[in-house]
């Protein structure tokens with residue numbers, strides 16, 4: 001499997017807070033990579049550096065490189081909007097727009113210039129099918145998305161992200177606000193999606209990392225402590241701190 | 252157990268409270284009834300739909316109704332884009348929070364200045380310096396400045412209630428800043444803009460001092476274009492003129508009753524609008 005993203009000596013500051021320290025990592029294509037670590041260790045921050053969502057916070061300063069397909073995404077020649085189209089994001093709290101289900105899914109394609117009704121209909125249906133929610137919503141596409149349950153909203157957000165045909169899907173604790181049934185549906189969905197997409201998922205739930213991910217990265221206080229195949233990291237961690245964390249001795 | 256003294260104190264305070272509530276309510280009711288009683292008998296079809304005729308001495312307030320309408324329209328058309336634009340800039344673009352704070356403070360202060368001062372400045376600046384003469388347009392411009400802070404502040408407040416997660420969602424899909432604002436942020440602040448407009452309309456209806464200086468007090472019947480270019484009295488100014496200069500108290504009270512009804516309607520619509528949007532938010 002080839003690598004799709006690489007971070008080299010990545011450092012990030014929120015003003016004076018050094019939130020990421022010399023992170024080096026390579027993420028393989030069409031796999032699921034999980035980020036674990038105690039809360040506040042920089043998982044979300046690192047995830048957001050991968051599609052430049054940190055640009056929206058004025059106090060952030062970044063050094064080092066993040067390469068996507070060999071190109072440093074922090075290069076001034078990079079079109080951030082196009083980058084975020086290719087590297088989509090699903091947030092911790094489901095955040096559908098206060099519009100109809102259809103308009104939520106069509107938002108991305110419309111943003112990128114698709115106007116034809118036929119084409120949009122097609123994309124909306126396909127994205128909802130891919131996110132395994134089509135059967136539940138096909139009869140109420142014109143209804144407001146805020147009327148759906150939390151689990152449905154999150155799958156809608158996944159469908160919305162898929163609608164712009166991304167290569168990578170970044171998910172920041174996508175199931176932390178959901179009940180166990182919705183959680184397992186999203187886990188199944190992630191496993192299904194990795195056939196066509198690269199998935200990077202932040203999770204505070206170690207069982208979840210074990211269940212779905214191929215590789216796992218363990219963060220602590222802004223440092224990447226250990227990174228490797230999930231099975232190996234959880235069965236024979238090489239770093240004492242990883243072992244302490246996965247055996248529940250802290251965090 | 253409460254002591255006797257304490258009990259007496261509480262009873263006294265309660266009585267005082269009921270008396271003041273009762274007095275306030277009685278005052279409002281008295282005022283409204285008084286105006287309606289004095290004004291409504293003078294409201295006639297002729298009064299509402301004709302212009303004053305100096306040959307027959309008949310009085311009609313149609314020109315004043317129209318002038319009010321023209322001034323409200325012209326002011327809103329100018330003040331909405333300015334106020335909403337300023338609010339968007341301040342909440343979505345401006346980086347320097349200190350300057351934003353200062354502008355917000357200035358806006359608050361501006362809305363507390365007595366309106367006659369706006370009138371004086373408007374007269375010097377719009378009527379004389381910019382050469383608009385005494386006209387409804389000069390009046391509208393003055394009202395634009397008076398109402399700009401209101402529209403700006405209400406829009407700003409409702410922009411702040413649009414959840415950051417909507418913006419993140421849109422940016423995450425590759426939308427540019429302006430698209431995010433146009434499609435996700437602005438629809439969320441429609442209620443603020445509407446509230447601001449309702450407040451402004453109320454203020455425009457009630458304004459007299461600023462307009463006496465800038466828009467004058469003519470009662471000519473005009474179309475909107477001519478109307479804006481010429482001097483004219485709004486209902487409130489007309490009320491002043493009829494009562495003070497011509498001693499026509501019947502007409503003045505008729506106008507007062509009409510203004511009162513309009514004000515009630517405006518307040519009612521403000522309540523309805525905010526209820527409507529509160530319901531939508533909860534969904």
Ligand SMILES: Nc1ncnc2c1ncn2[C@@H]1O[C@H](COP(=O)(O)OP(=O)(O)O)[C@@H](O)[C@H]1O
Nearest residue numbers: 014017019038039040041042043044045046057
């Ligand atoms: N917008 C922000 N401004 C300032 N500091 C922040 C911001 N977001 C996160 N941080 C800080 O960066 C560190 C890492 O946070 P985060 O990436 O959210 O951790 P995690 O997702 O692992 O819980 C924390 O110390 C947090 O306080």
Ligand SMILES: [Mg+2]
Nearest residue numbers: 043044045172
């Ligand atoms: Mg986090």
